[in-house]
Amino acid sequence: MTSAVNSGAIIEADGLTREFRVRDGKRRRLLTAVDGLTVRIEPGESVGYIGANGAGKSTTIKMLTGILVPTAGSVLTCGLRPVQDRRRLARQVGVVFGQRSQLWWDLPVRESFRILAAIHALTRAEESDRTAELVEQLELGGFLSVPVRQLSLGQRMRAEIAAALLHSPRLVILDEPTIGLDVLSKQRLREFLTGERRRGTTLLLTTHDMGDVERLCDRILVIDHGRLAYDGDLPGLSRTVGAERVLVVDLAEPMPDLTGLDGARHLSSEADGLRQRLAFNAEQTTAAKVLAAVSDQAEVLDLTVEEPDIEDVVRRIYAAGR
């Protein structure tokens, strides 16, 4: 705990634990929000930190950034002790809390950036270069002089991300960055974050969106009831929990249940078999192969593929661990 030596890792947590005293009726009890988290994240990694609501994600982020003091264990973020070295750490970390704005709601976006540049002691040249870069990449040009409170959700989120990245932090922590965004905004944001990664920025993001995880993260940490339930890549996660995708097909005419297909399992049928849901494991087959197998038996009019749900993935991990 006393060592502030930079061992090279961006995040190094060892037995990180946080308990809260909560009131339960009249009695007080101890709730363990994060329980013995040991993890090491290297520079340049892009890590998805997923778990159900209340699993301990926010508590972990607060301990990583020096907002909360751990009850036990230790953590170094960017080689610094988050609580003791909070002010030095703030210069190296950028955090986007989806629900808590860093911007001044009554000020134009441009003015918020100017204040943040002063807060992070950027020189005038650094400020104008970096602002111009972020404005271009996040397409903020159209609303720089609009007060923050008048922005749409998508615009505000882009402005928030620019605000958190203005001082070019080594580590960027994003808490539900794509929540509530439309498909196009999500896509743009993911492209931007992919670009940031190429600069060597380390990303840690919490999300409920499997699309975020698939497109942005090469490593996934699953936290459940405060404990690390999984640490690995996405294919490995699918193998571990057998998370299946679902192919939904709309057929030209009613059909009996499509059982016995190679690599797919019939889940349910609607409207006398006009719509059928088929589960398949993305590790073993592809949506195209399943579709081909269905097409041999019936004419397909329309189809959708449903991604595994994060809550479901977490539930399966939990069930598997018991």
Place this chain on the structure above:
Amino acid sequence: MASAGAPVTGAAETAGLRERLRPYRAVLASRARSQRAYRTSFALDLGSSALVGVVELAEVWVLFSNVTALGGMRFNQILLVFGLADLAFSLADLSFGHLDNLPDFLRAGTLDVFYLRPQPILLQLITSDLSLRRLARAAVGAAALGIGLATSGVSWGPRTMVLLALGLVSGYATFAALFVWAAGLQFFLLDGAEMTNAFVYGGRYAASQPASVWSRPLKLIFGFFFPMAFTAYLPAVTMLGLPGPDWLPAWLGWCTPAAAVWSWLMGLLCWRWGLRHYQGGGG
């Protein structure tokens, strides 16, 4: 928030200080701009703030239309006390009063945002806003102080000037510390703003009264623990050459800086304690 008494060792030092103050200047300047941006609303704010000051002054006047002296002081002398207290409090309220909003930050979780910036939390909070409308109230206080000084029989000289300057600066600091103290307690109370307001605004009210009429428990609480008597009454008594009441001798009028230091010690201790509680680090 300038660091008082920093030795001037050259341009580099000044530039360093300017750079350190840059974040605070940037926020405060934008707050001031945004308040003045809506002129009508700002004018109304100023008007209502002035009205509150005038009503409180009228309260003192009404009291004195029924009695000739209170606690050994005549109306003009009370004006001196009222003016000192109100001017110092209004200026403290202008620059520290928004610490009252801490419970909102705590409920919305927005205090966390301050942790992500490389400045001390308390300094960020203090400089996060500026209530310019309080200037109107400060003007009422200044007017009362001016009239009090001119008509209460204060003998002018360096002694009075020093007492006045010490009293105003220390009074401002003492009230400011009271806001910090109250903010520190909000971490524990959450819905306790009313309780702490009783001390902050009750303290302001007590400060504008002659402490000679207080009962002994009140003298202990607002004379020493929250040293309200030091913000106005004691400097006024010393300036006027009046004898102080029991427990509050007139020479204490020279000790106003000590009261300010004591208030800040208590305020910062309370703040630190609250912040630790928030972070859950014990203490």
